[in-house]
Each structure stands twice: as structure tokens, then as C-alpha cells.
Amino acid sequence: MPESPFQLTDEQRRIVQFAGSSLVVAGGAGSGKTTALAARYGWLVAEAGVEPEAILALSDSGAAAERLRSLVEERISRGFAELPISTVSDFAARLLREEMAQSGLDPFVATLSGADRLAMLIERVDDLDLREHDFAGRPIKLLASLIAQIDAQKAMLISADQCAQRAEAADGAGAALGREFAALYASHEAMLAEQGALDQGDLIFGALSLLERPDVRQRFSARYSQLLVDDAQRLSHAELTLVLAVAAQLGQVTAAADGDCAPASELSGGASNLTAIAAQHNGQRIDLTRSLRCGAQIVLAGEAVLEQRLSPPLRGEPGGTVRGWRCSGERAQAQAIAGEIEQLIQAGSEAESIAVVVSSLQSEGRAIAAALDERAVPHQLGASEQLFSRGEVKDVLAWLRLLTNPADASATVRALARAPIELRAVDLARCVQIARRRKLDMVSALHSATESPQIPPEARERIVAFLKLQRQAAAAIDELRPDRFVHRLIDRLGLRRQQLFAAQADVVEGLRCLARFEALAGRFAERAAQSSGREFAEYVVAVADAGLRESDASAGAEQLPRAKVAVVEAGSTRGLSFDHVFVAGMERQRSVDDEQRELSYLAITRAAESVTLSYSERGQRGEQQLPSQLAEAALAAAGAQWEERGEELFGPDEALHGAFNELRDELLGDLPRVAGTFAELRLDNDLDLTLGVVRYLELAKLAAVIGRPAEQDVESALAQANAVLLQSATAVQREALESSPLDELILSAEDDARARSAATARRGEPSLEAFLPRRGEGLVLSASDIETYRACPLRYKFARVFRIPQEPTMNQRFGILFHQVLERYHQSDGRSVDELLALLEEGWRRGGFGDSDQERQLHAKAEHALRLYQQRTANEESRPVWFEKSFQFKLGEHTLRGRVDRVDLLPGGGYELIDYKTGKPRTAAELEEDIQLSLYAVAAREAWQVDSELQSYHYVLDDEKIPLPAAEIDRDWISEVVNEVANAISSQGFEPTPSVTACGYCDFRIACPAAEL
């Protein structure tokens, strides 16, 4: 194995010094393809006398092009103007610029990103005819997916006209959808033309047509003489066509591809791209057969997950460790990985040489990050392009949202809860209560709150400060350019200042993220010269809501940061290399596709020294899970066995480190707030200061216990620290110290998140007890309350304790209307479909539904569903007897209440409980842990003294009825769940449990700190 990047293997040397015209290089992960290409670039300059600017080097992504550029720059010792190393579309843009006169382009033409085009479609959504495409209640998501489809067409070199011709020729199912898409594609192109703009796909179309002109080709050949292509397997059909056109012109091409990690996809030809390049000039091929990165065992494991090989097997140097961990749960998995990483770092590994590859950043990634936090291991969750999920950026977004839509209660709640306002949770709950009771938007409710006797003076001051800021920002948003407005808003909110007080490790990242957000506003202002802050706000909020990333809105995502363990998804690791890789979440899927194989291969082969594959034996709801087929194959190939990893109780020091970090961050983060109170002449200024000083004393106590001599136990170290602190503290500080739950945490020294959050919770936060749904000693709960809490306790707090008002979405209003139509139909003893449809029309009009594409689509769905419903009920032998029947009963000290949509009397005399659903059907397996129908069955017995034989969900839009097996009805289980949830709510346990499923549909993401990275 070569020891320096300048040392080459024999195979690489043959590539570098290749004297023919066309060469293709195939090799697996870590075989040194990019290094060989960079060395060839250097050799062509140094030995073959080619000008550096005459070697065109192309890759599929900005990150890959940058990696190649930095390797090339290391190898060129002479000066140069600019190396033409870029992505294929950047090269196309450059060619269009260089040949501006021939391309006929407007010199000021703008290239719009995916996000810009989304904003363009949102603005003109009323002009689009979308009846066939399913909005599924999320129009922005639909538009974003249509833009992705247009990009896919362009990547296949299919123009809008060709798309329309194909759609016209098609028939059968989906033809109407195809025609509608073709019309949208044409409208999209017309809108771009109106704005004098292009998108990325147009750049390639434009470059290809330029290269058809003899004069352009002549100038092109005079400018460039060599073409190098890296990662050719990832080029789309359009990119490959342009590469082939350039190669045909220059005649000198060297292309490299990973033949193993290259399944063909809708967008890229995979390994066949290499064959196309080789065929063009009858090129030679060199296979790189040694992995220069991975030890032999890792190579074997990586290759075992591939279905078919397109190049000869790779050989690795002897060594490399492959392990498999069967973890008892997701937490055990996170702990095992974090513990191992801590040991690696203690043994001398650099944090940046370690990566944890997760299948989802939101769920698994977050669990790993929490475990790393507890051990104070520096890490970053996700690549830095997750800008819109960063806490400080979400603070700015929340303000932009509330300024453009004062009815956005979630955004206002976030702005109130965060610096510089920091309204206490209990006062927030009071303000939300005022908004709800008086039916006001949050900003108007805050005006009323300043006069309400319920709001204490200190909270009133904070609300006044919020309203002042809101007034100033609302006045400036239409006056200032986007970049100036955002800059000023960040300054007024003091976000940069707060960063300076934050924990050291986060400072740079936080400041960089704010700078990137400002840069985004700057680029928006450049593109739309006359725009104001409001237009940028609407644009960026739509981009963030559509789930697009900053890289969709701007050029060039950033690289992973240094000096931190990377917790990333496999797709973000392309081209990267680590010493140690942990691949978490290798649970079995129903089937394995090419993409999963590619991602597993990618993840495993990032490791030089060790790779650990792990899976959790139990899912989030306790269900049994098996290891993935790919992990089994990888372990078998490397001769490794599964090792058991259970949930470890933390040792005292790990829990203490975690608490120390949280307290330290809170203390530093609180500094600007406490300092800010000095100028306010408030009566309780000294309280804030005292609590801050006590926090410092607690930190000192924790530091003393953590740093105790090896022979001393925790208890005596704590007693010693307390003796010193209590002696030197003032009477008030002593009182605060003595009432702190920190000592309890230190002594129990177990890793209980709730214990730690109690110990580190901000002092002086009053209880939310008054806002809990109490009745007597117990709580009042519905099935949906229980489900909300079980999905995420914090969501429950936002929805049921704060009761943050949410404007019902169109789909929610539709669901309510559908229920009403069915209820009225049965109550009036309706029999015919005409009666049902007449009720729909009546409800539609009264419900304020309009005539947009989305509404017309819902209307058509409703009509269809009602016809099916009528047919089904006409044929059923059972007889509906009750509709919207309510219940209330006691389970222990708690009151359960709710309403059953329909109860049928079965022919045999029993009853069936039916709940209508207007969402997508869930399978019986997915309903295993479902509580709603089981609770209804218990309710029927307790409240109506009726034993139900059957309980079913009726998915009315799909006319599907899913019965819940009677065996699932278990009163003890229901009572256990109810007690568990009620106790947790009573003790105000509202820790978030983020997951892709829960957060994906959560209305409170902007207010939620856990949805941040």
C-alpha cells in the first residue's frame, strides 16, 4: 500500500502515464481512482507539457469536483489561472457564458435552483391545472415532487415537447396523469422563459446544442486538449451525452468509475456509462484491483453486499476488523456505539477519523447524538447542509413566519420561548389561552395579554419587548432588501451575540450557519433585485416547509466539519474515508433493492481499520427485529459473529459528564439574558443573578466530583464539595443549593434522562399543573390524547397543554365534512346515493370549500367514496344503530371520553364499533399497538354496557374495512397504557421523542427544539 498520496501503485502509474487517446479505469471503493486521475492531471502538465487550463476535469457532484481539485492543486507546482475542474452542469454553464454571443442568451440570465422554481410554481399555482395529481393535503410537497420529475425528464434529455408527444401517445391507466404532468412541464418552461431564466437541465441542453456548431467546436478544441472524468457511473444520461460530445471533440479522455457501486437508476446509467465512454474511441481499460483504503476483511464484507460485480474482485491488505452487534434496543445500540467511540478517542484516535452511519438522522441519528453528548464526545449530526434544522436558523425562520403570517401560532410560540424574549412556559400557556378564548391570532392575543391580570409584571415586560421587536420588524420587512432585513433581524434578536456566549464547540458552527442564512438572502436579493424582506421570507419558509435543503436553494453544500465524529446518512459519505465506521440500524427490510446494496457497500467501504454493523433487536414499539440480509452476508464473508450488546447502566461519571455539559451550556447561554436584566431596573434582577451564580457553584460541584481522586467514592467527594460550597455561599445561594435536585442525580448516578432534565431544568420555572386536563385526582383523556402522547410527549404538550391553535388544514376540514355527511345521512335514514351527494354539496358550500385544483380533487374523491359507501351499506347485513355516540367512563382515577363514529347491530345480535378514517389504510400488522378501537371496546362495555363483537376502521376513501381482532382487546393492557401515559403527563414528562413518522406530520416543528440538529 503506498504510504503517501504521491506514491502510486503500478496500476495507478499505468493510468498516469497512459499514452493512448482513450482510457477507462474501473475499480471498487478506495482503489485510488481519484488519486490516479489527479496524478495524471499533474503528469500531463509536468511531463507532457499540457497547459493546466487545457485539461477539463468533470465530476458528478460539487463535493467530488472539489476533492479532485484539491488533489490536483497539490500536484501542480507551476502557476496557473484557473483549473477547469467542475461538475458537468457547471461546465455547461461556463461554456454558455464563454459562447454568450452564439448561445443567444441574455447576458444577465439567471440559473434558478430547485427552491427558486418551487417558489415560482407556488406563486402561480392558480394558473396550473392539477386535477389528476394527488395533493394529499400537502400542495407544496406535491409541487416539489413535480419539480423533481421535471428535473428527471431533463436528465433523460426529454424536452417539454417530447414529454407532451409521449403523453399524447399513451393510453390506459395513468395516461391522464401523464398528460397533466406534460402540461405542467410546458407551463414550467414558459414561466422560466418569461423570467429570462434557466434551470440546471437547460444548461446541458444549451451546451449540447452549442457543441453542434462548427465555430464553437473549433474554439473549444483550441481551448481544451484533454478530458478527465471522475465518478462516471453517477452521470445522468444528459450529463453523459455532454461528456461524450466533449470527448468526441477532444479525442483524449480518461474516465474513472466504480463498477461495483453502480446500479443503473432512473437517472444514471451506472456502470454502463463507462462502457459507453470506452466504446466511443475503442478505449483501453485498466482495472484497479487493490483497495488502498480498506483492510482485507472490510473489503470482503463490502463486496458481500453487492449482487453482481462488474470489475474483478478487489484485494485488500491483510487486516481490518469487521464486527456485528445485536443490540437489545435502540438505546443499547446508541450507548454501545458511543461507549466504543469514547474508548477509541481515549486510545488516541482523532474524532474526525470516526463516522457513525445511520439510516435516518431524525430517529437513529438523534439517539446516537444523545449518547455521544452524554459522553461529551464532539460530534456533528448530519452534513452541514441541514441548515434549516439548526436551532439558531429556526429562530430566524420563526420570526420570518410570524411576520408574514401573524396567525402562525407555533412560530410565535417559538419566538416567545427563545432568546431574547424567553417567556416562561407557564406564561406562554396563559397567552395561548387568551388567544384561544378570545379567538385572536397570537400577536393580537399578546396585545391583550399586556392588560390581563393573569399575566405577572415580569412576563408583561417580556411580552412588551416582543411586541416592540415585532412592530419594528413588521415595518422593515417591506422596506428593506432581503439581505439587509435578515442581517438586521439577526442583530436585533441578538442571535450572533448569544452565540458568543454559547458553549465553545458550537460557537463557530452557529455563527457560520447564521452567515450562511444571510448569504442565502444575499443571493435571493441578487436574483430578484427589486425584492423585499417579505418576498425572501415567503420564499425561504416555503423552501424549508417543502423539506428542501439549503443546497437546493444555493450552490455548493459544505463539507463535514473537522475535529468531530460524523453522524451521517450513507449517501453523505461518498468520497470520504474514516479509520473506524459504525453502521447502525441494519434491521431487516421486506426486500433488498439495488439502492440499499449501494448504500451499505458505500458505508462499509468508508472504513480503513474497522467497521461495526449493528441492529436493534426491538423496534420503537417493542416489536421483534431481525438483522438485515446485507449485514448477515457481510459478517459471513468476513467470518464474524453477532455479539450481544445490552443496555448498560451508565457509570456515575458518564451521567455526570452529561449533566455538566448541559449545565455549562445553559449557564453560558443564559449570560446575555441575565446581563440584559441589568439595564431593566426590575425588582427581581437579583434573583436571576443569584440563580446564575448558583448554577456556577453547581458546575464547580460537578467538576469537583468528576475530578475526585481515583480512590475517593462519589458520595464522599460530594459531601466534601458541599461542605466547601455551603461555607462560602451567601444565605440565599445556600437555600438555592440545598433545594437543588443535583445531589440526587449525582448520588443515583444512573442515566435517567428525566432525572437529569429535572436536575438541569431552569430554576424558577413554575409548574404547568394548572394547564393539565385534571378532573378530581385524575386526568381526562381521549384515545387521540393517548396516541399523541405516545407518539411524542412534547407534541402532546404543544397540542393539549399549551393548546397552540392550529389552522385546520384542508384535509382536516375535509375529514370533518365527510364525517358530518355520513352522520346526517344515517340520522335522516337516508337510502340513496343521491341523498348522500346532496348532503355533500350542501356541506361543501357551507364548509367554505372553493374551486382550487386541490378542492376539486377532494370533491371528486368524496363523490367516488360516497357512491362506494352507499353500495357497501346497502349490501351489508348489519344495521347501523348509533352515530357519533359519545362515551365517558372511569378507569382508575382517570376519566376516558370520546365518541364512536358508528355502531352497527350485527345479524347475530352482537355489535360492531366502526371508526371512519379519511387517510391511507393501515395494515392489520401496523394496527398491532393501536389503542383507539381497543379503548372503544372497553368504553362500550363500561359506558353503554354493550359487549362489542367487532371493531373496525373503515377507510372510506379506499372503501376498505380493517377489523381489529377481538384477541387484541385487553382491558388490563388498556388500563396499563392509560395509567402510564397519565402518570407521565401528571409528572410533566414532556421530553420529545423525535422520529421520522412523528415529526413528518407534526404541526409544531418550528416550535420544537428536538427537531433541530
Ligand code: SF4
Ligand atoms: S417535531 Fe417531532 S419531536 Fe418535536 S414535537 Fe413534533 S413530533 Fe415531537
